[in-house]
Amino acid sequence: MKMLIKKITTCWFIHLLIVWFVTVSYVVISYVYEVSLHGNYHFNQDGSPVSAWQYFLNHTFRYDMLVLAFALLLAEINYQILFKMLKWALFILSCLIFAFVAFVILALGHPRTIEVFGLLSGAGPILFMALYALVYALVRDYFYQYNRKKDLDLQHSQNELDALKAQLNPHFLFNSLNYLYGTALKENAMQTADGVDKLSDLLRYTVNGMQHNEVALTDEIHFIKNYLSLQKARIPQKKSIKVSVEINVAEEGFKIAPLLLLTFIENAFKHGISMDEECFVDLCIHVKNGWLNLQIVNSIVKTSSQLKHSNTGLATTQKRLELLYPDNYSLKLDDNHTSYSASLKIKLNI
Known part of the structure; x- marks a missing residue:
């Protein structure tokens, strides 16, 4: 809600400045042109001619401008x-x-106008303001969709570039992992073989997945x-380390x-697990009515600085969320110095 109010206020203020500048500039320039051409001054009560600066101030600080500001605010909210x-x-x-x-x-502010012309005198201004609000929304939405498409194309190109960078020599890498997997099986090291197999899947998914904007859930x-299996495999079985995972994706x-x-899961393990102190990671992922919900809470260990190390990754992820799921996601992050939590909701595509 705070972000929405800030967005409305910022856009309204910029919109108001533009409309105010165009309107007042047109009025003042027309007055100066009329004076220079025909000498048709407006006059003050003392008989002195109204200067361009006075004309500017008279048309800036007036009731109509306050109404204009209010009307533009309504158009922005609309x-x-x-x-x-x-x-x-x-x-x-x-x-x-x-x-x-x-x-x-x-x-x-102009009751005399209504008395002389009646309520029908408002039909013109009402239709004009309604049409302006409608056209404003259409123009804003057009540029929003255009910029979003451009950003999506740029993001897709960046994903492809990152994927290409990751493919230093994928055949060599995967062949090496297959060799290690086969060696582990021959030596009857089943746990090692399982870990190598999972790592191979992780790398293959990372290389192939980033070439697409969407993958199957x-x-x-x-x-x-x-990823969680490998994390659990590397963490020793200790009472001081508690990892709770609940994943329910039936749809x-x-x-x-x-x-x-x-990003959220990686940060939780990176900054929430310690071999020397009490720590925990609680992860819950479920899908209901087309919405994916991720809740993850982790301790903040003394040797970690959660925000310092995770800002870059979180900023990139938030940018991706804004590009890919505009108005279809919510993200809440909370740091109380002893634990860190992330709550993410995404409206999934079919």
């Missing part, structure tokens, strides 16, 4: 909150309602389970951006 929620007919109706509210406030969950057919969840 776009940010209602445009993506309502159907076309309802959105047009909301534009008319907001325009009517703005006109009523405008009429309060089942593949992503399989990847996470392999099938969904897709997700590859390696999107790994």
Whole structure:
């Protein structure tokens, strides 16, 4: 909610500055041109001509400008909150309602106008403000979709580049892992063979997955389970170290951006596990009604600085979330100095 209020306020202020500058500049330039051409000054009460600066101030600090600011705020709220929620007919109706509210406030400052021309005098301004709110929403959405597509294309190209960088010599790497896997089997080292097999799957998924914007959710969950298995294998069995994992993904057919969840899980193990002190990692992943929920809490060990080391990865992940799931995700991070928690909800695609 705070982010939405900040976004509305920032966009409204920029919008207001642009409209105010264009409107006042047009009025003042027209006045200066009229004076220079015909000498048609406006005059003060003392008979002195109104200068361009006075004309500028008179048109800047007036009731109409306050109403304009309010009307633009309504247009911004209409776009940010209602445009993506309502159907076309309802959105047009909301534009008319907001325009009517703005006109009523405008009429309060000009009661004489209503007395002379009647309430029908508001039809023109109401329709104009409603049309402006509608066109503003359409233009904003067009540029938003255009920039989002451009960012997605850039992200996809970056993913492909990262994948290519990772493929220093994948055949050599996988052949080496296959050799180690076969050697472990011959030596009857089943635990080692299982670890090599899981590591091979992890690397193969990392190389291949990042070439796509989306992968099957089942593949992503399989990847996470392999990652967790390797983490548990490297952590000694000690009472001071507690790792709790609950993964319940019964719904099938969904897709997700590859390696999107790994950042949070990796940070939890990296900064929450210590061999020398009490520590824990609690992970829960489940899917319900098309929404994926990830809850992960970990201790913050004394030898770790959670925020210092994880800012870069989290910033990149948040950027991916904004690009791939705009308005379809929520992320809450909490650091209370003894534990760190991440709560992520994503509306999955089919």
